[in-house]
Amino acid sequence: MLAKRIIPCLDIKGKEVVKGVEFENLVSSGDPVELAKRYYAEGADELVLLDIAATAEERKTRIELVEQVAKAVFIPFTVGGGISSVGDMRALLRAGADKVAITTAAVENPRLISEASAIFGSQCIVVGIDAKKEGGRWKVFTRSGKKRTELDVAQWAKEVQRLGAGEILLTSIDKDGTKSGYDLALTKKVSEAVSIPVIASGGAKGPETIFQALTEGKADAALAASIFHTCEYSVKDVKVYLAKRKIEVRL
DSSP: OOOOEEEEEEEEETTEEEEEETTEEEEEEEOHHHHHHHHHHHTOSOEEEEETTTTTTTOOOOHHHHHHHHHHOOSOEEEESSOOSHHHHHHHHHTTOSEEEESHHHHHOTHHHHHHHHHHOGGGEEEEEEEEEETTEEEEEETTTTEEEEEEHHHHHHHHHHHTOSEEEEEETTTTTTOSOOOHHHHHHHHHHOSSOEEEESOOOSHHHHHHHHHTSOOSEEEEOHHHHTTSSOHHHHHHHHHHTTOOOOO
16 A cells, blocks of 8 residues: 655745635735754655746746756645646756646646646646535536636546546635644545545644545545644654544655
8 A cells, every 4th residue: 555645835925925715815924944954854645836926927937946946855746827828837857847737727628638648747737626516416626716716626526537537636615724623525535536646634623523525535635734833743743643444654
C-alpha cells in the first residue's frame, strides 16, 4: 500500500498567502516562501501553490514566485492558477514545478488534459475539481467557485481520468475554510469512481478529520491550509497522529 500524503496548500493572491471561507472573505496568512520552508522542514510530502486570482484577473501565475518557492523546497511541488495552454504548463515546469493543476481550463478545454499528458506525462497533470452540493447532487464549479456548470462531479472525475489526468485535487466549496471536516460523502464518491489518486481538500479541522478523509473518504492524500498556517497543528503533528492510528505515512 502506498503511504498516504499530507499536503499543505498555499493559496496566493498578489504576493502573499491568503485563506477564506467558501472561497470568499480572503485574509492574509503570510509569506509563501517562508511558509513553504516551514512545511518542508515539518515533513510535508508535497506542496501545492494555487494562484487563485490569476484566472479571474486573466493573467498567468507569477513565474518568479514559483521559482522562489521551488528553490526553497525539495519535495514534489504542484502549481495551478491561470493555466490555459501547454505553453503555460511548460513555463511553470521549467520554473521548478513538478506538476501543474488545471481546473477552469480543464472544463473549458478538455482536450488540454490529453494534450498535456501526452507531452509531459500523466504524472505531471493534476485536474482540480471544485464541487458544491445543489439539490442533493454535487456540481462542478469553475472560475474560483464563481461559475456553476451542469457537470456531475463523479462523471467529470471519470472523464478527466479517461483524458489522461494523473491525479484529482477535489475541493468541497461548501467545506472550504470552515474547519468542519472534509465532505466525506463527496470524497468517497469520487475516490470510488476513479482509479487515479484523489487529494481531499476543504474543511480540515485537525488530525482526526484528516484521518477520516483518508479512511472513510478513501482519499489518497489530504490537503490542508488553515490549520497549518495558524500553527494549530504542524504537518508532523498530523503524521504522528495518523501513524498511531495505523495509517502508513512517511515520518
